[in-house]
Amino acid sequence: MRRSSDAFYLRDFRFRLLPVTFAVFFIIGRINRVAAAAWLAAASIFFYGWWDYHYVPLLAVSIVFNFAMSRQIAAAQEPTRRKLLLAVAVAAALGLLAYFKYKNFLLSVVTDQPLAALGHLVIPLGISFYTFTQIAFLVDTYRREAHEPSFVHYVLFVTYFPHLIAGPIIHHKEMMPQFRDPSTYSPKLSDFNEGAMFFVIGLFKKVVIADGVAPFADALFGAAGNGHPIGLAASWSGALAYTAQIYFDFSGYSDLAIGLSLLFGIRLPLNFASPYQSANIIGSAPRRVQLRHGWLQCR
Numbered sequence: 001m002r003r004s005s006d007a008f009y010l011r012d013f014r015f016r017l018l019p020v021t022f023a024v025f026f027i028i029g030r031i032n033r034v035a036a037a038a039w040l041a042a043a044s045i046f047f048y049g050w051w052d053y054h055y056v057p058l059l060a061v062s063i064v065f066n067f068a069m070s071r072q073i074a075a076a077q078e079p080t081r082r083k084l085l086l087a088v089a090v091a092a093a094l095g096l097l098a099y100f101k102y103k104n105f106l107l108s109v110v111t112d113q114p115l116a117a118l119g120h121l122v123i124p125l126g127i128s129f130y131t132f133t134q135i136a137f138l139v140d141t142y143r144r145e146a147h148e149p150s151f152v153h154y155v156l157f158v159t160y161f162p163h164l165i166a167g168p169i170i171h172h173k174e175m176m177p178q179f180r181d182p183s184t185y186s187p188k189l190s191d192f193n194e195g196a197m198f199f200v201i202g203l204f205k206k207v208v209i210a211d212g213v214a215p216f217a218d219a220l221f222g223a224a225g226n227g228h229p230i231g232l233a234a235s236w237s238g239a240l241a242y243t244a245q246i247y248f249d250f251s252g253y254s255d256l257a258i259g260l261s262l263l264f265g266i267r268l269p270l271n272f273a274s275p276y277q278s279a280n281i282i283g284s285a286p287r288r289v290q291l292r293h294g295w296l297q298c299r
Contacts, residue, residue, distance in 0.1 A: 017047060022263060029185030036185050038152045040264065044161035048125065051165075055124040058096075059159070066093065066134040067154050070141045086142045090135055097131045100124060126165045130158050133169050146172050153179045162257040162268060174269055184265045195262030202255025210249040217241035247276065 021043040029036035049056040069089035076082040100123050137157075140146035148154050157175050178184050220238030224230050230238070254272035261268045
């Protein structure tokens with residue numbers, strides 16, 4: 001059963017899943033840290049399945065396959081075998097991604113039929129993020145820079161709900177040490193306050209600003225698309241409204257993800273640091289923004 005993502009975040013997630021997940025995580029964490037990590041991974045998979053449970057098996061197969069391949073790559077001593085295993089694993093992951101992303105497009109090219117005539121293939125939510133997250137881990141395993149013997153921690157690394165649906169693509173060096181840190185499983189008021197701050201700011205950006213300017217931008221772009229003449233001032237207003245909508249939508253989600261993760265004592269990388277100030281297309285900005293000890297520090 002598929003439900004709207006907005007309704008899920010604002011009602012079911014905020015008032016049902018999140019409080020239960022939060023409370024049980026720290027209760028179990030007092031007894032067994034591995035069990036607490038397993039609980040958080042299970043809650044993350046449930047969160048994913050709430051959108052459409054049909055794609056949970058696909059996520060599970062991807063995780064099991066890539067974890068098994070990472071173990072094989074880590075155990076292989078011969079460079080040629082390690083390289084072959086990596087190539088097979090990456091090819092399988094990219095092949096799966098390409099199937100869902102480009103199947104209809106390729107069929108339309110081969111059969112010379114319009115996309116609409118081929119039916120609608122739903123792209124699994126977050127498939128790009130969890131695919132590339134695992135590919136990065138496989139590559140680091142091949143380079144002897146990563147090794148994760150715990151299947152529970154690996155599942156949590158891939159499925160961790162604040163980043164699963166819309167990123168960011170997280171690095172194992174940023175997450176695995178936190179899953180093994182005993183202090184993660186003890187609630188801290190500073191983390192809760194900091195996380196709540198980010199969550200409220202992100203919610204304001206997304207719901208009030210981004211969603212607030214969206215109707216204005218949609219109306220102007222819709223009018224232009226229908227051939228109606230748009231004046232200079234209205235054109236600039238629509239373009240700037242759309243710019244603000246995109247910025248605050250992504251910035252708001254990033255803050256929501258960071259805030260939700262901080263509630264569990266886990267820090268996600270600050271992944272949306274003033275992109276409009278970037279000096280180049282790669283994204284390096286003139287100022288570096290870091291999150292340290294509960295404060296945003298700019299330098």
